[in-house]
């Protein structure tokens with residue numbers, strides 16, 4: 165499957181990287197243009213998410229003579245800069261090698277303005293407004309209703325979420341520039357979207373929303389996001405997913421781009437052919453972090469969930485690269501185990517599935533202003549519709565499509581208040597859809613919605629609103645083949661929510677959708693185990709920081725997606741016991757060894773997994789970091805190989 169596509173992405177998400185800002189920071193940090201040659205630049209973790217490919221050549225051209233990179237990018241970095249520039253993965257070697265009269269300095273996150281407001285932030289994170297909708301005072305927004313506006317207002321839905329790096333802890337805390345004003349993120353940030361209360365302002369579908377960028381242009385500073393979340397700015401940018409296009413900007417001109425990626429490809433693990441995964445003992449690690457994917461666990465989970473909801477059918481939701489688990493192996497496993505359709509979220513992901521030969525029904529429901537409805541129709545992808553503009557665009561696309569008839573699933577907003585048609589607009593859009601159907605322009609195949617999982621009472625009220633909306637639509641001539649509303653939580657808990665199909669996501673990956681029950685309680689098995697080898701051990705020297713037992717360094721850091729929320733009480737399993745995480749760096753982390761524990765280089769630390777051997781689960785990490793297990797698994801970055 166092609167990783168990068170030439171068609172525009174269904175939803176626009178861009179990280180603009182100002183090379184002018186990087187050069188200005190370089191000069192001021194180095195102490196002047198003539199001293200730039202003394203600086204060693206630290207471009208680990210893809211230049212802290214800014215794109216090594218864009219940044220390294222610009223810095224080399226500016227006169228930098230030494231570049232520190234992460235191991236997986238050593239060859240790529242050498243190919244990007246001239247042989248005059250020293251490139252290494254060893255900071256000490258570079259600093260020693262660059263010894264001039266003056267002391268060499270290592271410049272890392274500060275080069276990108278991630279540490280200090282006196283510097284210029286280099287990265288501007290932009291996403292697209294997907295919907296603008298009215299919300300009445302007191303109504304809740306997003307999962308758990310953590311925000312309820314005091315007066316009638318308007319919400320803008322922004323098409324970026326924690327799977328792309330808009331960290332979930334920014335929920336109700338971090339500012340966004342949209343519709344000409346700064347507003348807070350409102351309601352829980354979801355995997356691929358979040359809402360903003362426009363508070364009297366206005367915005368249109370397709371408008372730009374700036375999460376952080378240039379404070380001189382009124383845009384939020386990335387340090388505001390860092391302060392609001394307790395996550396270092398370098399960790400926020402380093403975790404930006406490959407699905408966010410990097411664009412280099414000089415002056416106001418775009419000079420280079422990394423292109424768009426729909427489905428990431430992963431680094432291959434050096435030990436991919438080594439004996440079976442799952443060993444917790446002392447074996448030489450692959451040298452770097454790896455995520456082991458248990459296809460067997462996925463099989464069992466999907467079998468279990470499909471049997472729970474039968475005779476309703478199971479749609480396996482595989483958005484965000486199958487929740488970070490690697491798309492195609494999960495798709496095949498899901499379809500072998502009871503799923504009969506797939507939720508792709510976006511049209512381009514659906515097209516990638518068709519390109520990979522997947523013939524089952526596909527559903528895509530999140531569309532930016534430039535979404536390619538025609539391609540979706542021609543490739544037989546069912547389309548969710550949340551607004552009149554989408555319905556009209558689909559009808560137009562159907563008229564010029566070479567084949568197929570658009571299959572529309574009309575979404576009623578029953579209380580989640582992200583997307584979906586408001587109740588007061590429902591009859592109008594249903595009438596129009598029925599009219600278009602009678603004119604042979606589309607097939608109104610389904611009515612659907614999505615629940616807020618706030619409480620049993622709220623979910624029941626939403627289900628009642630759904631029944632009411634469906635009844636009205638039928639009275640207006642709609643002839644639905646399918647009704648669907650439940651995702652993992654409702655599919656498991658409310659038989660009356662199952663209708664014709666349940667859209668299962670997180671539960672299929674073995675993580676509970678509930679706060680009060682674990683995956684294990686539900687009979688599910690976590691699919692991902694995240695592990696990393698020990699690369700150094702420092703024995704305890706009288707009352708060291710490890711509390712008497714020394715410190716081990718493990719080859720996983722925030723550049724791999726390791727959570728690093730200030731003050732979170734996290735631990736990993738090492739040598740059969742839990743070891744507290746002391747410090748999370750970009751490529752490596754340090755953990756405390758209890759006294760008496762013997763650990764050697766090459767031993768494996770389990771960050772999270774099934775819990776069977778005493779390791780934490782992703783659910784536990786989520787609790788420690790004040791987020792959901794979904795963010796743990798989708799946050800594992802591309803450089804971490806997924807190994808089956």
Ligand SMILES: *Cc1c(COP(=O)(O)O)cnc(C)c1O
Nearest residue numbers: 481614651652667668669670671
């Ligand atoms: C993500 C998503 C799902 C799957 O939700 P889970 O809680 O992960 O099962 C279902 N429906 C919609 C509309 C979604 O966005």
